[in-house]
Every structure is written in structure tokens, then in C-alpha cells.
Amino acid sequence: MRHRHGFNALSRRSGQRKALKRGMVTSLFRYERIETTKAKAKEVQRMAEKMITRAKIDSVHNRRMIARDITNKAVLAKLFTDIAPLFEDRNGGYTRIIKTGHRQGDAAEMAILELVVKTDKPKKKAQAKKETKKEEPKKEEAKKVEKEEKVEE
Known part of the structure; x- marks a missing residue:
């Protein structure tokens, strides 16, 4: 009987399962949404x-506890500085x-796992392009200039 079995083993041994979850949760915090199977999404x-x-x-203490499972320091910093403050007023x-x-x-059931609140990504400023056109002589004038140069030689 399967009473009080609290997690899905995902057909992996414990080390592989932990590595999979760590990688996926790191990707979730980096990209703020991931597409995976429904079973993996529930565990992550x-x-x-x-x-x-x-x-x-x-x-x-909390930084060290989370750093055990986040595989990238930049993502760890993003979690504490960008993501966590967005959920300050939310209790789960x-x-x-x-x-x-x-x-x-x-035919595996697929799902998207995403954060409820999106972080605002800084928009790139549109740089004004300076239009400086070189004054090119017209075709007729260019031919005259070429003929004059040949004559002088």
C-alpha cells in the first residue's frame, strides 16, 4: 500500500533526482518560467x-540553506534581490x-511552471540614429570629374 508517500521518485535514484530538481529550480529562477512534464513541475x-x-x-542562514540547491551565484542573488521582494505581501x-x-x-503530460509575478526587465533605450549623409555627386557630374582627371594625366 502506498500510504503517506510524500513525493514522486521520477524514476530516478536519489542523487539523480536531487540534481534534476536543483537544475530545474535554478532555471525557474533564472528564466522565470520553464516547460517540463507535469510530474516534474509539481516536484519543482x-x-x-x-x-x-x-x-x-x-x-x-537562509542564503546558505538556499545556496545548497541553487547552482549559480548570480541566480541566488537574483532570488534574494529581485524575486523575493515581489512576494513580500504574499503568503504562498x-x-x-x-x-x-x-x-x-x-504522450507525457506537459506543463509550464512559472512565477506568478514577473520581474520588470530593464528596457533597452532606443538610441537615436544620427543620419549623416555624404554628399555624393550625381552620376553626370561624377563622369565629368573622371574625364577631367584622365585629361590631366
Whole structure:
């Protein structure tokens, strides 16, 4: 009987499963949305929710606890500086799973896991292009200039 079995093993051994979750949660915080299977999305969602809750209180202990599972220092900094402050007034429900149908190859249920609130990415400023046209002589004038140069030689 399968009573109180709290997680999906994802057909992997424990080390492989931990590595998979770490990589996926890092990608989620980097790109703010990932597409994966529904089973993986549910497991990563549990992990991500707990991390965001910890990141809302910026302490050395919380940074170290989260750094165990985030594989990139830049993403760790983004979590504490950009993502966690967005959810300061929210008590959970930081991510959502959107079902996207079945994968063509093996008919696995696919889903998009994304953060509920998007971070504002800085927009690139449109640089005004300076239009400086060179004054080119007309074709007729260019031919006259060429003829004059030949005559002088």
C-alpha cells in the first residue's frame, strides 16, 4: 500500500533526482518560467515555494540553506534581490502550473511552471540614429570629374 508517500521518485535514484530538481529550480529562477512534464513541475514547484519563503527573510542562514540547491551565484542573488521582494505581501502561491497538453514523442503530460509575478526587465533605450549623409555627386557630374582627371594625366 502506498500510504503517506510524500513525493514522486521520477524514476530516478536519489542523487539523480536531487540534481534534476536543483537544475530545474535554478532555471525557474533564472528564466522565470520553464516547460517540463507535469510530474516534474509539481516536484519543482514544492521546492521553489519553500525557497521563495526562505528568501523573503534575507539572512546568512537562509542564503546558505538556499545556496545548497541553487547552482549559480548570480541566480541566488537574483532570488534574494529581485524575486523575493515581489512576494513580500504574499503568503504562498508564488508559482503556477499551466497544463499545455501532451508531448508528441511519448504522450507525457506537459506543463509550464512559472512565477506568478514577473520581474520588470530593464528596457533597452532606443538610441537615436544620427543620419549623416555624404554628399555624393550625381552620376553626370561624377563622369565629368573622371574625364577631367584622365585629361590631366
